Amino acid sequence: MDNISQYKPIKQYLKERILDVLVEFEITDVIPKIEVPSDIDNGDFSTNIAMVSAKRLNKKPLELAVQIADTLTGKKLKYINSVSAVAPGFINFYLNFDWLYELIDYVLSAGIDSFSKLNLGDNKTVQIEFVSANPTGPLHVGNGWWAAYGDSLARLLVRCGYNVSKEYYVNDTGGQIRTLGESILASKNKTEPPNNGYKGGYIDDLAEQYSGGDDVNEVGKWAADIILKEIKETLLKMHVEYDSWYSQNYIEQGGAVEETLNELTQKGLIYQKEGATYLASEQLGDTRDRVLIKSNGDITYTCGDIAYHRDKFKRRGFDKVIDVFGADHHGQIASLKSAMKALDVDPSNLEIQIGQMLSLVGGKMSKRAGNFVKLDDLLDEIGVDAARLMSLMTSIDQATVLDIDLIKSTSMENPVYYLQYAYARICSIQQKATEENFGLPKIDDINLKLLVDQREISLLKVISEFEDVMVDAADSRRPHKITAWARQVAAAFHSFYHDCRVLDTNEIELSTARLALVEATKISLAVALEILGVTLLEHM
């Protein structure tokens, strides 16, 4: 494990060396930014520090860059072949390959369990709530989109040292359950469905199965139970497992609403108007005051939602809560945040990730209109891996138009095969290596310096980026950045595979070094695919 503790990412190393020099120039309040130049001619890494601080020192950027570069050169630092300053003031670092060989050493020592296992979260408890679709119909592909997002975000945060709990909030009470019951009865009795009722084949199927009485609430509950069971099965098929299924009914009946109302009343934030009970939320940042109890005595959804979120923080004690909502629920943010403030919960611990809407080429998806593509059907057609990866290719900020026919055709399936194929090729090499007795000796006995091919170096450089990508993806809550990296490493590996024969009995030493590189690739790719929830295939 020595190698793990000794290992220092190259960017950090360069940053520290630059900081050392900056002190000599009496620059102390700037953190140098280290970048990989887009053009390799500009070095392996570069920094803009001279341009950023030139003005303050009353110097020309290039002049300062030259001075810093010369100072760095004078120190004859490890890894660094040369440092040069170039207009308009970049300082470029040209490195030898030692840092890449140390990277292999590090990745192999850490292994799949420890490599890129970060501690950004400090073991804080985070709850991620996602999908939470009403049990009034089967999940559609839009629900699946966010299921993949929420689940991969959870996996990512776990890897980054958070203690994560995944939750599905089941809206098993209220008007929509009633409407569901009415819709089923209408289908059974061949009468007109209610306004805003649910249509679609599943309603008729349920009506056929139903044999009980005519109480709409009873019918609705009966149907919701069946639908929820199907939802759970579909999510399992998508490899999404929840830690808890929390019931709205429980929130409303189990004392949470009462406690919440009491607390708000004590704080003097409740008032009556026109027979309804209001929360004075506008003064706390909401766009208007909210009705908590309707004039007919029913609890509003907002009221239940506030109690639910209070429950998350105050009863269950999560440090942080991340809700994944569709853009159509954007309006809830101000209400929830202001309500948390009212309840003395720091609103910044309630993070709401808004996913932009998904639509089909033919139009929007709506359960009420009976116009949607079932997630279940999509999973059957293209498989869980393609479905998940497809959802994790783009940012959730991007409203996406799905062409279902295109997805079903082979073209959109390629990205997932591309990743899985890279992994399968790795396994294939390793299996052959075992069969032909290419042992992988201890890391210290491998001559990694034989890895000098451009393909090998490129592959290593991609692997070296992984931890930065993890941090970025986790901090920004954007797991699709992992997808982008995975595609890069797969591309680099495929190119390497094509140009560099790994197993060659005439070049045992080189083969051994390449096997180490292959293993490092395997470890990093496996971590990425595990986060994305894409199955690792040893054969294809």
Add this chain to the structure above:
RNA sequence: GCCCCUGUAGCUCAGCAGGAUAGAGCAACUGACUUCUAAUCAGUGUGUCGCAGGUUCGAAUCCUGCCGGGGGCACCA
């Protein structure tokens, strides 16, 4: 009217805590399998980064305005 996203190649989208010549996949066209899997690789072409200003040594990226697209603005959930 107000609020949240968004406008990048023919299509779908990356890139956006500012950085050097704007990328990938798909689609089109060329080449490469007696080899560890060709579900692969190598190559060819494509852009007023919606428009106009501003900040900056430097803007697809930040700010302002305008135009276009999506989603909200309930005693629905």
